[in-house]
Amino acid sequence: MSLDIFLQNVANSITLGSLYALIAIGYTMVYGIIRLINFAHADLLMVAAYIAFYGMLIFTLPWYISFAIAIVLTTLLGVSIERVAYRPLRSAPRISVLISAIGVSFLLQNLGIVAIGARPKAFPRPEELVWNIQIGNISFLSLTILIPVVTIILLVLVTFMVKKTKMGIAMRAVSRDFETSSLMAVNVNKVIAATFAVGSALAAVGGIMWSMQYPQVDPLMGLFPGLKCFIAAVMGGIGSIPGAMIGGFVLGICEVMLVGFMPELSGYRDAFAFIVLILILLFRPGGILGENVVEKV
Amino acid sequence: MAEILRTEQLSMEFGGLRAVADLDLTINEGEIIGLIGPNGAGKTTVFNVITGVYRPTTGRVIFAGQDITGWRPDQITAQGIARTFQNIRLFNTMSVLENVMIAKHVRLKATLSEAILGLPRYRKARQEHYQECLELLEKVQLDDVAFEQATSLPYGKQRRLEIARALATEPKLLLLDEPAAGMNPQESLELMEFVQRIRQEFDLTVFMIEHHMEVVMGVCQRIYVIDYGVNLAEGNPEEIQNNEKVIEAYLGAVDTNA
Amino acid sequence: MEGRARLELMLTLIVVLLTFGVLYIAQGNMNSFYIRVLNLAAIYAILALSLNLILGFTGMFSLGHAGFMCIGSYVAAILTMSPASKEIIYFMEPIHPWLANVEWPIWPAILLGGIIAALFGFLIGFPALRLRDDYLAIATLGFAEIIRIVVTNVIPITNGALGLKNIPSVDSLLVYWGCAIITIFVLMRIINSSWGYAFKAIRDNEIAAQAMGINIFKHKLMSFTIGAFFAGIAGALMSFLITSIDPTMYRFTFTFQILLIVVLGGMGSLSGSVIAAVIFSIAMEVLRFVEQPMNLLGMEVPGIPGMRMVIFSLALLLIILFYRRGLMGTNEFNWSWVLNRLGIRSSHRVKRGEAN
Numbered sequence: 001m002s003l004d005i006f007l008q009n010v011a012n013s014i015t016l017g018s019l020y021a022l023i024a025i026g027y028t029m030v031y032g033i034i035r036l037i038n039f040a041h042a043d044l045l046m047v048a049a050y051i052a053f054y055g056m057l058i059f060t061l062p063w064y065i066s067f068a069i070a071i072v073l074t075t076l077l078g079v080s081i082e083r084v085a086y087r088p089l090r091s092a093p094r095i096s097v098l099i100s101a102i103g104v105s106f107l108l109q110n111l112g113i114v115a116i117g118a119r120p121k122a123f124p125r126p127e128e129l130v131w132n133i134q135i136g137n138i139s140f141l142s143l144t145i146l147i148p149v150v151t152i153i154l155l156v157l158v159t160f161m162v163k164k165t166k167m168g169i170a171m172r173a174v175s176r177d178f179e180t181s182s183l184m185a186v187n188v189n190k191v192i193a194a195t196f197a198v199g200s201a202l203a204a205v206g207g208i209m210w211s212m213q214y215p216q217v218d219p220l221m222g223l224f225p226g227l228k229c230f231i232a233a234v235m236g237g238i239g240s241i242p243g244a245m246i247g248g249f250v251l252g253i254c255e256v257m258l259v260g261f262m263p264e265l266s267g268y269r270d271a272f273a274f275i276v277l278i279l280i281l282l283f284r285p286g287g288i289l290g291e292n293v294v295e296k297v
Numbered sequence: 298m299a300e301i302l303r304t305e306q307l308s309m310e311f312g313g314l315r316a317v318a319d320l321d322l323t324i325n326e327g328e329i330i331g332l333i334g335p336n337g338a339g340k341t342t343v344f345n346v347i348t349g350v351y352r353p354t355t356g357r358v359i360f361a362g363q364d365i366t367g368w369r370p371d372q373i374t375a376q377g378i379a380r381t382f383q384n385i386r387l388f389n390t391m392s393v394l395e396n397v398m399i400a401k402h403v404r405l406k407a408t409l410s411e412a413i414l415g416l417p418r419y420r421k422a423r424q425e426h427y428q429e430c431l432e433l434l435e436k437v438q439l440d441d442v443a444f445e446q447a448t449s450l451p452y453g454k455q456r457r458l459e460i461a462r463a464l465a466t467e468p469k470l471l472l473l474d475e476p477a478a479g480m481n482p483q484e485s486l487e488l489m490e491f492v493q494r495i496r497q498e499f500d501l502t503v504f505m506i507e508h509h510m511e512v513v514m515g516v517c518q519r520i521y522v523i524d525y526g527v528n529l530a531e532g533n534p535e536e537i538q539n540n541e542k543v544i545e546a547y548l549g550a551v552d553t554n555a
Numbered sequence: 556m557e558g559r560a561r562l563e564l565m566l567t568l569i570v571v572l573l574t575f576g577v578l579y580i581a582q583g584n585m586n587s588f589y590i591r592v593l594n595l596a597a598i599y600a601i602l603a604l605s606l607n608l609i610l611g612f613t614g615m616f617s618l619g620h621a622g623f624m625c626i627g628s629y630v631a632a633i634l635t636m637s638p639a640s641k642e643i644i645y646f647m648e649p650i651h652p653w654l655a656n657v658e659w660p661i662w663p664a665i666l667l668g669g670i671i672a673a674l675f676g677f678l679i680g681f682p683a684l685r686l687r688d689d690y691l692a693i694a695t696l697g698f699a700e701i702i703r704i705v706v707t708n709v710i711p712i713t714n715g716a717l718g719l720k721n722i723p724s725v726d727s728l729l730v731y732w733g734c735a736i737i738t739i740f741v742l743m744r745i746i747n748s749s750w751g752y753a754f755k756a757i758r759d760n761e762i763a764a765q766a767m768g769i770n771i772f773k774h775k776l777m778s779f780t781i782g783a784f785f786a787g788i789a790g791a792l793m794s795f796l797i798t799s800i801d802p803t804m805y806r807f808t809f810t811f812q813i814l815l816i817v818v819l820g821g822m823g824s825l826s827g828s829v830i831a832a833v834i835f836s837i838a839m840e841v842l843r844f845v846e847q848p849m850n851l852l853g854m855e856v857p858g859i860p861g862m863r864m865v866i867f868s869l870a871l872l873l874i875i876l877f878y879r880r881g882l883m884g885t886n887e888f889n890w891s892w893v894l895n896r897l898g899i900r901s902s903h904r905v906k907r908g909e910a911n
Contacts, residue, residue, distance in 0.1 A: 085872060102811065234690075278683070285690070
C-alpha cells in the first residue's frame with residue numbers, strides 16, 4: 001500500500017469514526033437512562049437526511065435552513081417516539097419495550113418506502129460546504145475535515161451539558177438511580193424527553209453529514225450505520241458518553257483499515273462489526289470504559 | 298453433632314465495597330441457626346455466596362465435607378442446600394403444584410425424546426413426582442390450593458409455598474431469607490411452629506435470616522450477628538440479647554455525654 | 556385414564572384426521588394460488604412456533620430466526636437441485652465438486668436442513684446465551700447477519716448474491732401442513748413436559764429456577780437449539796415453495812415478520828402462533844390490493860408499494876402498546892373449555908395440573 005493510499009484511508013477512517021461517534025452518543029444516552037436499545041434511533045438518520053434532501057430540492061431552501069429544519073423536526077420526532085411508544089411501557093417487561101422499539105423502527109423505514117420510494121436518491125452537496133482540497137498527491141473533500149471538526153465541537157458541547165448544566169446533572173442522576181431520582185423531585189419524564197432530544201439532534205446532524213459524505217439517501221440507509229453505532233456504544237461501555245466516542249472512532253478506523261489492508265475481505269465488512277460486538281460482549285461485557293454490574297438478588 | 302456447613306474467611310467485594318468480610322460460620326446437623334444484623338449488614342449476600350449466586354472474592358464454603366466454593370447454584374441445590382428469597386420469587390404463570398414440581402425436574406430419570414414420544418418410563422416418573430409433590434403440599438397444608446395460580450395466593454401462603462418448593466428439592470440444609478417478613482405476630486408464631494415441624498419431619502438443618510426478634514429468639518438455638526459484613530457476635534439467644542456490641546450495633550453508640 | 560381425558564384424546568384424533576381429509580380434498584379442488592397461500596401459512600406457523608419456544612416460553616429475546624431459516628433453505632436447496640441445473644446456475648464459480656452431483660429426495664433434505672440449522676443454533680447459543688434481553692437480541696441479530704454475509708460470500712457453495720434457482724417445486728398441502736402438524740405436536744409435548752416447565756420457570760424467574768436445581772444455561776441452549784431446528788425445517792420448506800432463493804430474503808425484516816406473528820398470537824401460546832400465522836399469511840395476500848393501482852369511484856389511485864409493511868408495523872405497535880397479551884396470551888386452545896361450554900361436564904373435578 002502506498003503512503004498516499006494509506007493517508008487516504010486514515011482520512012476516511014477518521015471521517016467514518018466521527019460519524020459513528022456522533023450517532024453512538026444517542027444510543028448510549030438513551031440506554032443509560034431507560035436501559036433500552038432505541039432501535040428507532042437509526043432511522044432518525046434517514047428521516048433527517050430526507051428532510052434536508054426535500055428542503056433543498058423540492059422547496060429550494062438554502063442548505064442551512066434545510067439542515068436547521070431537519071434537525072428541529074428530527075428532534076421533535078425522537079421525543080414523540082419516546083412519548084408515544086416507550087413511556088406507556090415503562091413498567092412493562094423489557095421484552096415489550098424492545099418489541100415496541102423494533103416496531104417503531106420498522107414503521108419509520110416502511111413509511112419511508114411508502115412516502116419516497118425504495119430507490120436511492122442522490123443527495124445534493126452544498127457548494128459552500130463541499131469542495132476539493134489538493135495537497136501534493138492527495139486530494140480529498142473538505143468534508144474530511146468538516147465532519148471531524150463538527151463532531152468534536154458537538155462532543156464538547158454535550159460533555160459540557162452533561163457535566164455542568166442542571167439538566168445534565170439530572171440526567172446522570174436518573175441514569176444512576178431511576179426511582180430515587182424521582183423521589184428527589186427530579187422530573188423524570190422531562191429528563192428522559194431531554195435525553196431523547198439531545199440524542200435525536202445528534203443523530204440528525206450525523207444523518208445529514210452522512211448523506212453528504214456518501215451522497216445518497218434511501219429509506220433503509222439508517223439500518224446498518226445504526227446497528228454499528230450501537231455496537232460502537234457497547235464497545236465503549238454502554239451508558240458512557242466518552243466511551244461512545246472512543247467506540248465510534250475505534251470501530252470506524254478498524255473497519256476502513258480492514259478493507260484497506262485486506263481487500264479480499266471487503267465482502268465481510270459488515271460482518272466485522274458484529275464479530276467485534278460478540279467478542280466484546282463475551283469477554284468484556286462492560287465495554288472499554290464501562291463497569292460490569294452484578295444483578296441484585 | 299456433625300458439622301454440615303462451614304465458611305472459612307469468606308469475603309465478598311462489590312467494586313471495592315466489602316459486603317462480607319472474613320466471615321467464619323459453622324452450622325451443625327439438625328440445628329436451627331439465626332443470622333441477624335442491621336439493614337445492609339450483608340446477610341442476604343452471605344446466603345447468595347453460600348448458594349452460589351455470587352462467587353466469593355476470597356474464602357471457602359464447605360458443605361458436608363465438600364468444598365463447594367464457586368459452584369453454580371443448581372449444582373449446590375443438587376448437593377442439598379435449598380433456599381427461599383427475601384422478595385418472593387415464585388413462578389408467576391404456574392399453579393402451586395407446578396411450582397413445586399419444578400424442583401423435581403432434575404430428578405427425572407427420562408430423556409426429552411421419551412417425553413415427546415410419551416413413553417412409559419417418562420410418564421411413570423412424572424406421575425411419581427406428581428404424587429410426591431401432592432403429598433408434600435399436604436404436609437405443608439397447601440393441598441387445598443394445589444391447582445390455584447401461585448400468585449393468587451395470599452401473602453402468607455406464598456411464603457409457605459416458597460418453603461414447600463425448597464423442600465421439594467430434598468435438601469439437607471434449608472436457608473430461609475426473612476420468612477416472617479410482613480407477617481403479624483400471630484402469623485409469625487405459626488411460622489415458627491411450622492419451621493420447627495418441618496425441621497423434624499424432613500430431618501433438616503435450618504439457617505435463617507430474620508428481623509422479627511421474637512421469631513429468632515424463640516426458634517433458634519444459636520445466632521450469628523453480623524454488621525458491615527463482619528462477624529459481630531455468636532451465641533445462644535440469651536447471650537446475644539445481653540451482648541453489648543450487638544446492642545450498640547442495633548441502637549447506635551450510647552452517647553455518654555447526654 | 557378417566558372418561559373425560561379419553562374423550563378429549565378422541566376429539567384431538569378426529570380433528571387431526573379431519574384436517575388431513577380437508578387438506579386432501581383441498582389439494583384436488585383448490586386453485587394453486589390458494590394452495591400456495593395455505594402452504595406459506597404452514598411455513599409461517601412453524602417459524603412462529605419455534606420462535607415462540609425461544610421467546611415466549613423460555614423468555615430469550617432472540618432475533619436470529621431469519622439466519623437459521625437461511626441455513627435450512629440453502630441446505631435443502633443445494634441437496635435437492637439437479638446436477639444439470641447446478642451446472643447452469645453456478646456460472647460465477649463452479650460448485651464445489653462434493654456437492655455437484657448430489658441429488659437427494661426432499662424428506663432427508665428437509666431433515667438435514669433442520670439438523671444443520673440446529674447445529675448452528677447450538678454453536679451460536681453457546682456464546683450468545685450468556686447474554687440477556689437486549690444484549691442477546693443484538694448478538695443474535697448480529698449472528699444472523701453474519702450467516703447471511705457468509706452465505707453471500709462463499710460462492711462455490713451458495714452461488715453468492717445471485718442465489719439459487721430451479722429448486723425442485725413441491726406444492727403438496729400434505730407436505731407443508733404435515734410438517735406443521737408434527738411441529739405442533741412435538742412442541743406441545745415439549746412445553747407440557749417437565750422440560751417445558753423448566754423453560755417456563757427460567758422465563759418467569761431465572762434466579763428461582765436455578766435455586767430449584769435447574770441448569771439455566773443447558774436448558775436455554777436446549778430450547779434455542781430446538782427452536783433453530785424447526786426454523787431450519789421451515790427454511791427448507793420455503794425453498795421448495797418458492798423454488799428460487801437469494802441471501803437478501805433472509806434479512807432482519809423476515810425475523811420481524813415472525814416476531815409480529817408471535818406477538819399477535821400471544822407470547823407463550825402455541826395455538827396463538829398457529830392462528831396468527833394463518834391470519835398473517837391471509838392478510839399479506841388480502842392487503843396486496845393496497846399496493847396495486849385501483850379504481851376508486853372512477854378515480855385512478857396509484858398503488859403504494861410498501862404499504863403492507865406499514866400496516867404490519869403499526870399493527871405490532873398497537874398490539875404491544877394496547878393489547879400486550881395478543882390473541883391468546885399464554886392460554887392454549889383446550890377441549891375442557893370447549894366441552895364445558897357445550898355443557899358436557901366431567902364427573903370428576905377437573906385437575907388442571909394433571910401430570911403430563
